Amino acid sequence: MNDLAYLMLRLVAGVSFFGHGLVRLPKLTAFSQWMTGSFSKSMLPQSLVTPFSYALPIAEFTIGTLLILGLFSQKAFITGVVVMLLLMLGTCLIENWEALPSQMIHALLLILLYQFMAANTFSLDHIIFKN
Template sequence: MNDISYLMLRLVAGISFFGHGLVRLPKLNAFSQWMTGSFSKSMLPQSLVTPFSYALPVAEFTIGILLILGIFSPKVIIAGWVVMLLLMFGTCLIENWEALPSQMIHAIILVALYQFIAANSISLDQFFKK
């Protein structure tokens, strides 16, 4: 039963990351312009925001696919958690308090996935162990 629950939670996180990346990749330039505009009055220099705005959708898409498939799970979960920390930091800098709870929920789900990684039995990680 724990393996099914773990799969369900992993898929929730995976679909969210995947969906965020999927919709942003085709409009990468517009997304980057929106993000740099959002951070224009923050203390972060544009020289940091611009590369992050291009890397974020790629990271989200990749993390999402890997979570859905359940491959390289421990490393992917940590990568997703780091992305969430960076997003939370940026969200605080621009005082977008409405976005913070969603980001915190994502981070907590990733912590739970990492904590109970032994239940990750329905995954490509397990398939490749054989």
């Protein structure tokens, strides 16, 4: 994979995660209330949904920042896929089928980036760790 194409794909994923977290962080309580409301009729207990709803924007913002910078990329890709798997499971449990394709695309993009990580030359990882 071309190193510049890899950078562009990493930035696409990073900006998406970063943007999701950035807009949710200032309204964290409202976001949590919306999410717990969305899951109120699901089989998941509120005791799981509430902490996840507060952690999700922080995770999105952090993963996005790391992806944009190309720092700790391998961990960011893996963590991002785990977040997407949890979101996909939740989406299925509340039967929000419209959101599933977007989540799958995010997960697939992260997996693709992980697969071709040797092309991650335009990154802080490459500068700091000489990968």
